[in-house]
Amino acid sequence: xxxxxxxxxxxxxxxxxxxxxxxxxxxxxxxxxxxxxxxxxxxxxxxxxxxxxxxxxxxxxxxxxxxxxxxxxxxxxxxxxxxxxxxxxxxxxxxxxxxxxxxxxxxxxxxxxxxxxxxxxxxxxxxxxxxxxxxxxxxxxxxxxxxxxxxxxxxxxxxxxxxxxxxxxxxxxxxxxxxxxxxxxxxxxxxxxxxxxxxxxxxxxxxxxxxxxxxxxxxxxxxxxxxxxxxx
Amino acid sequence: xxxxxxxxxxxxxxxxxxxxxxxxxxxxxxxxxxxxxxxxxxxxxxxxxxxxxxxxxxxxxxxxxxxxxxxxxxxxxxxxxxxxxxxxxxxxxxxxxxxxxxxxxxxxxxxxxxxxxxxxxxxxxxxxxxxxxxxxxxxxxxxxxxxxxxxxxxxxxxxxxxxxxxxxxxxxxxxxxxxxxxxxxxxxxxxxxxxxxxxxxxxxxxxxxxxxxxxxxxxxxx
Numbered sequence: 536x537x538x539x540x541x542x543x544x545x546x547x548x549x550x551x552x553x554x555x556x557x558x559x560x561x562x563x564x565x566x567x568x569x570x571x572x573x574x575x576x577x578x579x580x581x582x583x584x585x586x587x588x589x590x591x592x593x594x595x596x597x598x599x600x601x602x603x604x605x606x607x608x609x610x611x612x613x614x615x616x617x618x619x620x621x622x623x624x625x626x627x628x629x630x631x632x633x634x635x636x637x638x639x640x641x642x643x644x645x646x647x648x649x650x651x652x653x654x655x656x657x658x659x660x661x662x663x664x665x666x667x668x669x670x671x672x673x674x675x676x677x678x679x680x681x682x683x684x685x686x687x688x689x690x691x692x693x694x695x696x697x698x699x700x701x702x703x704x705x706x707x708x709x710x711x712x713x714x715x716x717x718x719x720x721x722x723x724x725x726x727x728x729x730x731x732x733x734x735x736x737x738x739x740x741x742x743x744x745x746x747x748x749x750x751x752x753x754x755x756x757x758x759x760x761x762x763x764x765x766x767x
Numbered sequence: 768x769x770x771x772x773x774x775x776x777x778x779x780x781x782x783x784x785x786x787x788x789x790x791x792x793x794x795x796x797x798x799x800x801x802x803x804x805x806x807x808x809x810x811x812x813x814x815x816x817x818x819x820x821x822x823x824x825x826x827x828x829x830x831x832x833x834x835x836x837x838x839x840x841x842x843x844x845x846x847x848x849x850x851x852x853x854x855x856x857x858x859x860x861x862x863x864x865x866x867x868x869x870x871x872x873x874x875x876x877x878x879x880x881x882x883x884x885x886x887x888x889x890x891x892x893x894x895x896x897x898x899x900x901x902x903x904x905x906x907x908x909x910x911x912x913x914x915x916x917x918x919x920x921x922x923x924x925x926x927x928x929x930x931x932x933x934x935x936x937x938x939x940x941x942x943x944x945x946x947x948x949x950x951x952x953x954x955x956x957x958x959x960x961x962x963x964x965x966x967x968x969x970x971x972x973x974x975x976x977x978x979x980x981x982x983x984x985x986x987x988x989x
Binding site for chain 1: 855858866
């Protein structure tokens with residue numbers, strides 16, 4: 536009985552070296568992580584900026600320049616490094632003469648597998664959605680991811696009606712996804728047969744985001760147009 | 768006193784680095800095809816060859832760097848806190864890989880998703896740290912880690928190439944068969960991972976057994 540007990544007691548390392556090792560490793564690890572973070576930060580930011588930029592120009596036909604804004608109840612503020620960070624981010628796209636071509640905003644809804652994240656472009660001239668771009672999705676390849684590739688489905692967003700009601704507080708007609716082949720109105724999205732859940736998620740995301748953003752944004756549309764002029 | 772201890776310790780360790788040190792991971796004890804370790808990334812991110820390659824290289828880097836550091840510090844890590852220390856070291860290098868991949872390509876980063884972070888809990892890496900890096904000199908540990916990493920990358924590529932060709936009709940993103948090819952979608956879905964892994968395991972086991980039989984034959988005949 537006494538032998539195993541003494542064996543158990545024997546390898547007791549004093550706490551000092553243990554704490555020293557753990558602290559040393561933790562400090563080394565912290566240093567390495569911070570170093571990597573600092574080194575890669577500009578590259579990662581550049582990548583993200585380019586990804587958003589490419590998406591914005593894709594959903595606003597004719598745009599060649601862009602300015603980021605934050606939207607809140609009081610209006611729009613241009614995004615600057617030291618400016619406020621509260622509000623919904625929106626991206627305004629301008630043509631080469633500095634005229635406002637459209638506004639892009641993010642939308643998201645639950646799809647079949649996970650949240651589908653979209654960027655959509657709103658054209659104030661036709662008061663319609665002119666394009667969508669899927670930023671992130673985890674839908675079934677070959678079925679749900681047809682919302683990116685199916686040309687008939689993408690054609691829904693050539694001019695998807697998003698007119699505000701007469702009091703300007705809500706959409707005149709909710710954007711809805713309808714069964715494949717039954718699209719009748721300009722605010723309806725023709726679903727892909729076999730990918731109904733993913734198609735519906737797109738409709739839901741657009742409807743929710745448009746409802747939230749457009750009534751707030753429309754009174755300040757001129758601010759967006761002017762902002763670019765000031766910048767130039 | 769301490770120096771003497773260290774000398775005897777080094778003497779006891781088998782220092783020679785041979786082809787076997789490297790080949791152990793690459794073929795003889797291939798982490799995927801022989802040890803069946805790290806199945807989670809093997810099945811999850813091999814739906815295209817480029818994902819498989821990136822995952823394999825990321826894991827190789829973590830294996831190599833953590834192996835080197837653990838092997839360097841192996842005498843100053845008290846036994847009681849070794850697992851915690853290994854995990855912190857591994858997690859550090861995984862975070863470095865994570866940032867690096869984000870800096871290289873966001874598309875790749877999105878495709879690999881959470882599996883980059885999950886390299887931390889990949890049992891191949893902790894297993895190598897515990898069983899090899901903590902008992903061998905840095906150079907030997909790194910040679911072995913490189914072999915293991917290459918073996919893992921090789922196995923991931925085996926799956927990724929087959930699944931991408933069958934499931935998407937392309938290889939490394941290049942279209943192979945033209946627009947008339949009807950892709951076998953199940954191959955890029957999770958079941959395809961199991962099917963292809965099973966087929967590869969069958970093939971490698973067959974090769975191994977045939978090798979063993981031809982090696983045994985002269986002995987049994989005499």
